[in-house]
Amino acid sequence: MITFDKVSKEYPDGTVAVNGLTITAPNGKITTLVGPSGCGKTTSMRMINRLIEPSSGKIELDGVDTQTLDRVTLRRRIGYVIQNAGLFPHRTVVDNVAALPRLLGGSKKETRSAAMELLERVGLDAKFAGRYPWQLSGGQQQRVGVARALATDPPFLLMDEPFSAVDPIVRSQLQDEFLRLQADISKTIVMVTHDIDEALKLGDQVVVLREGGTLAQASTPAELLAAPKDAFVADFVGSARGYRALGFHTSDDQLVLNHEPTVTVGQSVSTFPPAQGRWILAVDANNAPVGWVDTASVRGDAVQDADVNLCATMARKGDPLRELLNSALSSPSGRCVVTDESGRLLGTATDHDVIDAIKRAKDSARTAVTA
Numbered sequence: 001m002i003t004f005d006k007v008s009k010e011y012p013d014g015t016v017a018v019n020g021l022t023i024t025a026p027n028g029k030i031t032t033l034v035g036p037s038g039c040g041k042t043t044s045m046r047m048i049n050r051l052i053e054p055s056s057g058k059i060e061l062d063g064v065d066t067q068t069l070d071r072v073t074l075r076r077r078i079g080y081v082i083q084n085a086g087l088f089p090h091r092t093v094v095d096n097v098a099a100l101p102r103l104l105g106g107s108k109k110e111t112r113s114a115a116m117e118l119l120e121r122v123g124l125d126a127k128f129a130g131r132y133p134w135q136l137s138g139g140q141q142q143r144v145g146v147a148r149a150l151a152t153d154p155p156f157l158l159m160d161e162p163f164s165a166v167d168p169i170v171r172s173q174l175q176d177e178f179l180r181l182q183a184d185i186s187k188t189i190v191m192v193t194h195d196i197d198e199a200l201k202l203g204d205q206v207v208v209l210r211e212g213g214t215l216a217q218a219s220t221p222a223e224l225l226a227a228p229k230d231a232f233v234a235d236f237v238g239s240a241r242g243y244r245a246l247g248f249h250t251s252d253d254q255l256v257l258n259h260e261p262t263v264t265v266g267q268s269v270s271t272f273p274p275a276q277g278r279w280i281l282a283v284d285a286n287n288a289p290v291g292w293v294d295t296a297s298v299r300g301d302a303v304q305d306a307d308v309n310l311c312a313t314m315a316r317k318g319d320p321l322r323e324l325l326n327s328a329l330s331s332p333s334g335r336c337v338v339t340d341e342s343g344r345l346l347g348t349a350t351d352h353d354v355i356d357a358i359k360r361a362k363d364s365a366r367t368a369v370t371a
Contacts, residue, residue: 007057017043018213028186032203040213049078079149079157087133094129097147118147139170159191222248246322254357257347279333288343
């Protein structure tokens, strides 16, 4: 657990970066710090490992005041991931990960072996171990940065906008992989981000800071969206908070899926099963959805690749209702497509079914709050 007790940071010129901050980052959870420029989120995080010294107040790690610890001893307990990874350019990937354990006295063989396991854990193929950072993509470098931060198995992890320098698709993949990793390692993590969607997706607790480093609100993502504390928080979270809140309601108990007739590429038009309207779902040999086929405009006697409309998204069982609504809205048939974890088709539901499920989920949430 990381606790801030009335922590402030004032610079010699009188600038107050953080002002009387009191928050707790729970053990085994991700706490995201978010707010406008000048709100002190990065300063707050860097005071944890004393890259910046607080002017007043107290920061504790599991009840131990950080000011009572030697800086080197303190930092060995804390992994640190920064934007653009900050890797040693003259060392290979495996040697980057093994650097600190080697410095602490581990043998070359043992530290390299552990580094290889970590690379696998963060989703990086062993073939990259002998490459240098400049030979990797931005997303691959960030995976190495996370592996290096975990190399000494620290109980605490600080992350300073770790995914902001990669493109949106890679960023989403890294976020998903990081959540998978955190479910396994359960570190106490403080992450700085400027992106409210990232803060909501990754944070078990979201801390919103105002300019001048004062606390605006510290809540779970669902609470933050449902009950912003004041106009500043409501404005910062944005007008799309109703849609964002759908990310915290799953469909498992709210939506009944329907059987969906399917076709495959190459299948004769004469063998089409009865469709639910004009559109019929195309699947591959493993019964994984590919896209939708307009039965009124197939260009020959059999379905060709060019006949498959690829605009729709697919949702997986257990996904938030937001993903199902997106699937329905992006589908030319107006039906969302739901698969199992392996990508095989489970069934479909209409956009009206999804809206009804959203209403039931919201009613259940309101009942839970008032109970």
